[in-house]
Amino acid sequence: MIRERMLIPMVMVCAVAVIAPGLAAPLEAQDKKFKVGFVYVGPKDDYGYNYEHDRGRKAVEAQLKDVEVMTAENIPETAEVERVMEQMIQRGAKLLFPTSYGYLDPALNVGKRHPDVVLLHAGGFKHSSNVGTYWYYIYNPMYLSGLAAGKVTKKNVMGFVAAHPIPQTLQNINALTYGARSVNPQIKTHVIYTGEWCNPGKAAEAANSLIELGADIISQHQDCPRPVVETAAKRGVYSVGYHSADLKQFNEKGWITGAAWNWGKLYVQMTKDVMDGKASQWVGKHTRGGIESGFLDLAPFGSSVPADVQKMVMAKRKEIVDGKYAVFQGPIKDNKGKELLKAGEKPTFDFIEKMSWYAEGVVGEVPK
Amino acid sequence: MLGLLYAVVGGGIRAGTPILYATLGEVIAERAGIVNLGVEGAILAGACAGFITTAHTQNPWLGIAAAALAGGAASLVHAFMVVTLRANQIASGLALMFLCLGVTSFVGRPYVAVKINAVPQLAIPGLSDIPVVGGLFFQHDALVYGAYLLAPLIWIVLTFTKWGLALRAVGERPDVAFAAGLSPAAIQYAAVVAGGILAGLAGAHLSLAYARSWVEGMSNGRGFIAVALVIFATWHPLRSVVGALVFGAVFALQLQIQARGVALSPYFLDMTPYLLTLAGLLLWGRTRRYAMPEALKSVFEGVT
Incomplete structure (x- = not known):
C-alpha cells in the first residue's frame, strides 16, 4: 500500500516547510544582556506598520549595546501570539512589544502569568499593573x-x-x-x-x-x-x-x-526606563501624544x-x-x-x- | 449607473484574470481525471518565483516565464505523487499547497521590500480607442490579454484536436484510453503540469501586474476559488471565463457598493462572491448533462 506510506513523508515535508522559517530565528542568548522582544503581525519589510516598528527595533539594537533583541513576524492575532510571547519570556525577555492592535488581550493574559515582565502594547485601550499602552495620534x-x-x-x-x-x-x-x-x-x-x-x-x-x-x-x-x-x-x-x-x-x-x-526614539527611551527600574513610567496607564512627541x-x-x-x-x-x-x-x-x-x-x-x-x-x- | 457598470466590468476583468488562469489550469487537469487542490500552492510558487526573477533581472517578461516554470514544477510534484505513486489526490494537493506556502514564505522573505519593474500597462493601438469598450477591455496589462487568448485556445484544443480528445478520453475512462493505445500516465502528467503553468501565470499576474509586490500567502485563497469555479463552469473552458468574470465582477461590485457609501456591512459584502459561487454550485452542480469527468469520480467515490 504505497498510498498510505507516501502520506506520512508528505505531511512531514510540509510540516518542516511550515515550521522551518520559525526555527531559523535566533535562539541562543547571552544571559548578561537585557532581552527585549518585538512581535509583528505581518512581514517586517512591508513598508508599512510592521516595517516602521522594526525600524524602531533597529534603533534599540543600534543604540543600546547591552540589549539583546528578538523578533517574530507574521504572527496572527490569535492564541498563537500568546505562545510566541511565552516563548520569548522563556528565552529571557523582560520587555515585550506586542505591536498589533489585536494583541491586546493576549498581552494582558501573558502579563497576568508573568508579573516580572513588562508588556507595552501599541494602541490598546486596557492596561494592568505590568501592561501599558502607548499611541501617538497619527x-x-x-x-x-x-x-x-x-x-x-x-x-x-x-x-x-x-x-x-x-x-x-x-x-x-x-x-x-x-x-x-x-x-x-x-x-x-x-x-x-x-x-x-x-x-x-x-x-x-x-x-x-x-x-x-x-x-x-x-x-x-x-x-x-x-x-x-x-x-x-x-x-x-x-x-x-x-x-x-x-x-x-x-x-x-x-x-x-x-x-x-518614527518609533526609534520612543523604543530606546522605553527600553532604557525598564532597564533602570523605571517601568512604572509606562505600565498601568495609557501614554498618548501627538506630533510634538x-x-x-x-x-x-x-x-x-x-x-x-x-x-x-x-x-x-x-x-x-x-x-x-x-x-x-x-x-x-x-x-x-x-x-x-x-x-x-x-x-x-x-x-x-x-x-x-x-x-x-x-x-x-x-x-x- | 453607467459609471458603476463600467467600474464593475473593468474591476471584474482585473480581479478575474488571475482566477481565470488558475481555473483554466484546473479545467485541463480535471478533464484528464486529476484533481489538484494544490493550485493555491502553484499560484504562490508562480507569484514568488516571478517576483524574485523580476527583482534580479528587472525584466518582468523573464519573471512571467519563471512564474510559469515554478507553477509547472510545483504541479509536477503533484503529478508524480498521484500518477506515479498513486497517492490520494486530495491529500497530495493539500500537502503541495502547504509545502508551497512554507517554501515561498521562506524563500520570498528577503524580497518583500524589493521594488520591481512591473508588467507594463499596454493600450492596444486601435482597439483601445473604441469608446467605452476600448477603455474597458483593451487598456490592461499583457497578462490580461493573454487570458483573453488562452480561454478560446484551450477550448479549441480540448474540443477539436486529437490531443484534446486523448486528454478527455483519459479523464473519462483511462482503461479504455489505455486499450486504445494511449498512455494515460503521460497525458495526466502533461495535463497537471500544464495546469500548474497556468496557475503560475495566475501568480505572475498577482505579484507582477496587480499588486506589484510580494507578500507571503498573497494568493489569499484564489486557488481554492478556482477549484470551485471549475465545477461552477462544469469543466468547460469558456464557461470558466464566465465564472471568473462573474466572480471578479461581484468582487469589484462589492467594493463599489462600499465606496458609494451604501449601508451594508463590508464583512457581509465580502462573502458575496463566495455565496455566488455556492449558489452556482447548487444550480449547476447536479445537472447530469454537465457531469464531471468519469475518472474524477474515483477520487471522490473511491471507485477504482
Missing part, C-alpha cells in the same frame, strides 16, 4: 496631509483604502477629510474596507475601484501599504502615504506627503505640492506642535449633521479613542 500628520491634498486635487474626490472600521482608522479618515475640506470645501472622501490588514490583491482592487469612482487622491490605512501606492502610480493619481515615508519611491510623480512613524511626523512633500502650499502646511504643523490648534475640537458634527461636540468643547479621551463616526464630507456610514 491623525495629526493625516490632517496636515489633507491640507496639501485639498490644494492639489483636481477632481475633489479622495479615496481611502481602510482595513477595519476601528477608531484609529476613523480618526485618520476624519482628520484627512477635515484637512482637505478646510482648504477646499468641495471635497468628498469615499472609503473601502478590505477586511484584512494585508491582502495585496484586494487592496489594489479597492484602490482601482476608488479611482474609477473619480478619486484622484488615494490614501489608506493598511498594514502593507505598498500595493495601494503602486496602484495609484500605475493609474496616474496622487498618493497620501501612511505609516512610512519610504513609500514615496513607489509613486514619485504623484506623491503628496503622508503620515510617517517626535515619534511621528509628516512625510517629505512630493514635487506635486507647490511651495506656497508646503509653507501653509508647515505653518499649521507648527500651530499643532505649539498646542495652538487641535484637529478634533468643538464644534464637531458627523456626516449626518448630528452635533457631537459644541463650539469650544474639548474632546475627552474616549471621544478620540472610541471614535465611531464619519466627519462631514465622508460618504456613507461607519459599518457596524
Whole structure:
C-alpha cells in the first residue's frame, strides 16, 4: 500500500516547510544582556506598520549595546501570539512589544502569568499593573496631509483604502477629510474596507475601484501599504502615504506627503526606563501624544505640492506642535449633521479613542 | 449607473484574470481525471518565483516565464505523487499547497521590500480607442490579454484536436484510453503540469501586474476559488471565463457598493462572491448533462 506510506513523508515535508522559517530565528542568548522582544503581525519589510516598528527595533539594537533583541513576524492575532510571547519570556525577555492592535488581550493574559515582565502594547485601550499602552495620534500628520491634498486635487474626490472600521482608522479618515475640506470645501472622501490588514490583491482592487469612482487622491490605512501606492502610480493619481515615508519611491510623480512613524526614539527611551527600574513610567496607564512627541511626523512633500502650499502646511504643523490648534475640537458634527461636540468643547479621551463616526464630507456610514 | 457598470466590468476583468488562469489550469487537469487542490500552492510558487526573477533581472517578461516554470514544477510534484505513486489526490494537493506556502514564505522573505519593474500597462493601438469598450477591455496589462487568448485556445484544443480528445478520453475512462493505445500516465502528467503553468501565470499576474509586490500567502485563497469555479463552469473552458468574470465582477461590485457609501456591512459584502459561487454550485452542480469527468469520480467515490 504505497498510498498510505507516501502520506506520512508528505505531511512531514510540509510540516518542516511550515515550521522551518520559525526555527531559523535566533535562539541562543547571552544571559548578561537585557532581552527585549518585538512581535509583528505581518512581514517586517512591508513598508508599512510592521516595517516602521522594526525600524524602531533597529534603533534599540543600534543604540543600546547591552540589549539583546528578538523578533517574530507574521504572527496572527490569535492564541498563537500568546505562545510566541511565552516563548520569548522563556528565552529571557523582560520587555515585550506586542505591536498589533489585536494583541491586546493576549498581552494582558501573558502579563497576568508573568508579573516580572513588562508588556507595552501599541494602541490598546486596557492596561494592568505590568501592561501599558502607548499611541501617538497619527491623525495629526493625516490632517496636515489633507491640507496639501485639498490644494492639489483636481477632481475633489479622495479615496481611502481602510482595513477595519476601528477608531484609529476613523480618526485618520476624519482628520484627512477635515484637512482637505478646510482648504477646499468641495471635497468628498469615499472609503473601502478590505477586511484584512494585508491582502495585496484586494487592496489594489479597492484602490482601482476608488479611482474609477473619480478619486484622484488615494490614501489608506493598511498594514502593507505598498500595493495601494503602486496602484495609484500605475493609474496616474496622487498618493497620501501612511505609516512610512519610504513609500514615496513607489509613486514619485504623484506623491503628496503622508503620515510617517518614527518609533526609534520612543523604543530606546522605553527600553532604557525598564532597564533602570523605571517601568512604572509606562505600565498601568495609557501614554498618548501627538506630533510634538517626535515619534511621528509628516512625510517629505512630493514635487506635486507647490511651495506656497508646503509653507501653509508647515505653518499649521507648527500651530499643532505649539498646542495652538487641535484637529478634533468643538464644534464637531458627523456626516449626518448630528452635533457631537459644541463650539469650544474639548474632546475627552474616549471621544478620540472610541471614535465611531464619519466627519462631514465622508460618504456613507461607519459599518457596524 | 453607467459609471458603476463600467467600474464593475473593468474591476471584474482585473480581479478575474488571475482566477481565470488558475481555473483554466484546473479545467485541463480535471478533464484528464486529476484533481489538484494544490493550485493555491502553484499560484504562490508562480507569484514568488516571478517576483524574485523580476527583482534580479528587472525584466518582468523573464519573471512571467519563471512564474510559469515554478507553477509547472510545483504541479509536477503533484503529478508524480498521484500518477506515479498513486497517492490520494486530495491529500497530495493539500500537502503541495502547504509545502508551497512554507517554501515561498521562506524563500520570498528577503524580497518583500524589493521594488520591481512591473508588467507594463499596454493600450492596444486601435482597439483601445473604441469608446467605452476600448477603455474597458483593451487598456490592461499583457497578462490580461493573454487570458483573453488562452480561454478560446484551450477550448479549441480540448474540443477539436486529437490531443484534446486523448486528454478527455483519459479523464473519462483511462482503461479504455489505455486499450486504445494511449498512455494515460503521460497525458495526466502533461495535463497537471500544464495546469500548474497556468496557475503560475495566475501568480505572475498577482505579484507582477496587480499588486506589484510580494507578500507571503498573497494568493489569499484564489486557488481554492478556482477549484470551485471549475465545477461552477462544469469543466468547460469558456464557461470558466464566465465564472471568473462573474466572480471578479461581484468582487469589484462589492467594493463599489462600499465606496458609494451604501449601508451594508463590508464583512457581509465580502462573502458575496463566495455565496455566488455556492449558489452556482447548487444550480449547476447536479445537472447530469454537465457531469464531471468519469475518472474524477474515483477520487471522490473511491471507485477504482
